Amino acid sequence: MGEVSRGARALVVCPDIRGIRYDLDADSRLQEAEGLALAIGIVIADSFVLPVRDVKPNLLFGAGQVENIRIACEQNDAELVVVDGSLSPIQQRNLEDKLARKVIDRTGLILEIFGERAATAEGRLQVELAHLDYQQSRLVRSWTHLERQRGGFGFLGGPGETQIEADRRMIRQRMARLRKELEQVRKTRGLHRERRERAPWPVVALVGYTNAGKSTLFNRLTGADVMAEDLLFATLDPTMRAISLPGVEKAILSDTVGFISDLPTQLVAAFRATLEEVTAADLICHVRDISNPSSEAQKLQVLEVLGELGVIDGEGEDPKVPILEVWNKWDLLDAVQAEELAKVAEDDEGIIALSALTGAGVDGFLDRVGQMLTSRATVREFVLPSSDGKRIAWLHAHGDVLEEADAGESDGQSLRRFTVTLNPKELGQFQSL
Structure with a gap:
C-alpha cells in the first residue's frame, strides 16, 4: 500500500458542514469513512463527527477545532488524520502543518484503496489516470511512485522534494499516454461486448452499494474465487462467469464495482468504462444489504448512478433494462425485522430475499432470474x-x-x-x- 505499512494509527474526522444536504446522516457517513480506512489496513485510533458552521478557506475547520483534533491525535497516538470530505491542496497542507501529521481526504483515501485493489490492466490504467488528475494540484511530495505498476499511490507517505514544473510536464505526458491506452482498452471492450451481444447467452449484472454482498453472491452462484471480504470496494474490476439457470441453458453473470455516496469526480469519470458493462446487461440484479440502517439511502445512490449511465429514467420508474432487487444479508435481521420485510418482499415480484452467505433463498433467486430472462420469449x-x-x-x-x-x-x-x-x-x- 504505497509507502505506509498496514497498521498506521489514524484519527477519522467526519465534517458535518452546515447548509450541505448529505445523502446519509452523519453517523452513517462516519461509519462509512471508518470502513474506507479499514479497507486498507488502517487502525482507527478514534473517530468522531465534527460540526462545521462556517468553512474556513485555509483550514476547513475553525482554529479551536484544529487544536482539538491535534490533542485527540496526541492522546490516541495517531500518526494520520483522515478527513471524510474534500480538502483543497491549501487546506491539506495547512492542516498537516498545524497537526504535524499526515492528512488525507476522502478522495485520496478512495484512490489509495483503488490503487491497491485494481487487478486488471484496465483497472490499473483507470486508477492511475484518476490519481494523476487528483494530484496535479498537489505537487508537494515525491513522484518516484509514478513508475510503479501496482499497489497504492503513496498518498499516506511522507513529504518529498518536488521539481514542480518538471513534475507537471511529466504528469501531463503520462496522462496523455494513459488516455490513449484507455481508449484502446475501451475499443477492445466494445468489440468483446458486441461479440457477447451476438452470442445467444443473456448477461446478468450484479450491481449495488459497496459491501452489499455482491461478490459473496457471485462466488456462491459460480464457485469462483473472487475476493469477497467484509470490506468496502473488495471488487474493482468486473468479473464474468457462465452459470446455468432454470429455463436458460447458459447465462453470463457479471460482478461489478460497488457504488458509494459522494464518489470523487475523478473516479466517476475514470470508472465509467467499467460501469458500461451494466448498460449491456439483459437483467440487472440490484443487491442490497437489507440489514444496513442506511439501506434505503444506499438504494437511492445506486439508482442515481444507474440514471447517469442511462439505464433507468428518473427514480427507476422506466428501467431500460429489467431490474430485480435482491435483499441480501437476511441472516443478519432479527425476527421482527425479517417478518416485516418478508411481507413487503412477498407482495412485490421485483424483490427477492436471500442470504448469499448461508445460501438461504438462493434457489428462489435463480428461479426468479430464469423467469425474468424467459418472460419476453x-x-x-x-x-x-x-x-x-x-x-x-x-x-x-x-x-x-x-x-x-x-x-x-x-x-x-x-x-x-x-x-x-x-x-x-x-x-x-x-x-x-
Whole structure:
C-alpha cells in the first residue's frame, strides 16, 4: 500500500458542514469513512463527527477545532488524520502543518484503496489516470511512485522534494499516454461486448452499494474465487462467469464495482468504462444489504448512478433494462425485522430475499432470474429448406423447439416447419444468420 505499512494509527474526522444536504446522516457517513480506512489496513485510533458552521478557506475547520483534533491525535497516538470530505491542496497542507501529521481526504483515501485493489490492466490504467488528475494540484511530495505498476499511490507517505514544473510536464505526458491506452482498452471492450451481444447467452449484472454482498453472491452462484471480504470496494474490476439457470441453458453473470455516496469526480469519470458493462446487461440484479440502517439511502445512490449511465429514467420508474432487487444479508435481521420485510418482499415480484452467505433463498433467486430472462420469449414459426443445416442446427441449439414437421416442397426442395420459443435477443440473432 504505497509507502505506509498496514497498521498506521489514524484519527477519522467526519465534517458535518452546515447548509450541505448529505445523502446519509452523519453517523452513517462516519461509519462509512471508518470502513474506507479499514479497507486498507488502517487502525482507527478514534473517530468522531465534527460540526462545521462556517468553512474556513485555509483550514476547513475553525482554529479551536484544529487544536482539538491535534490533542485527540496526541492522546490516541495517531500518526494520520483522515478527513471524510474534500480538502483543497491549501487546506491539506495547512492542516498537516498545524497537526504535524499526515492528512488525507476522502478522495485520496478512495484512490489509495483503488490503487491497491485494481487487478486488471484496465483497472490499473483507470486508477492511475484518476490519481494523476487528483494530484496535479498537489505537487508537494515525491513522484518516484509514478513508475510503479501496482499497489497504492503513496498518498499516506511522507513529504518529498518536488521539481514542480518538471513534475507537471511529466504528469501531463503520462496522462496523455494513459488516455490513449484507455481508449484502446475501451475499443477492445466494445468489440468483446458486441461479440457477447451476438452470442445467444443473456448477461446478468450484479450491481449495488459497496459491501452489499455482491461478490459473496457471485462466488456462491459460480464457485469462483473472487475476493469477497467484509470490506468496502473488495471488487474493482468486473468479473464474468457462465452459470446455468432454470429455463436458460447458459447465462453470463457479471460482478461489478460497488457504488458509494459522494464518489470523487475523478473516479466517476475514470470508472465509467467499467460501469458500461451494466448498460449491456439483459437483467440487472440490484443487491442490497437489507440489514444496513442506511439501506434505503444506499438504494437511492445506486439508482442515481444507474440514471447517469442511462439505464433507468428518473427514480427507476422506466428501467431500460429489467431490474430485480435482491435483499441480501437476511441472516443478519432479527425476527421482527425479517417478518416485516418478508411481507413487503412477498407482495412485490421485483424483490427477492436471500442470504448469499448461508445460501438461504438462493434457489428462489435463480428461479426468479430464469423467469425474468424467459418472460419476453415468444413462440415463432419458421419454414426452412431441409438443406439449410446451419439455421436448423442453430434453432435446436439456442431455441426451445416445440414442434418440427414436414412442410411439403418448394422449387424441388423439401421444407420443414419449426415451432420455436425465442426471446427477442435470440430472434434478432436468428434473423441475422
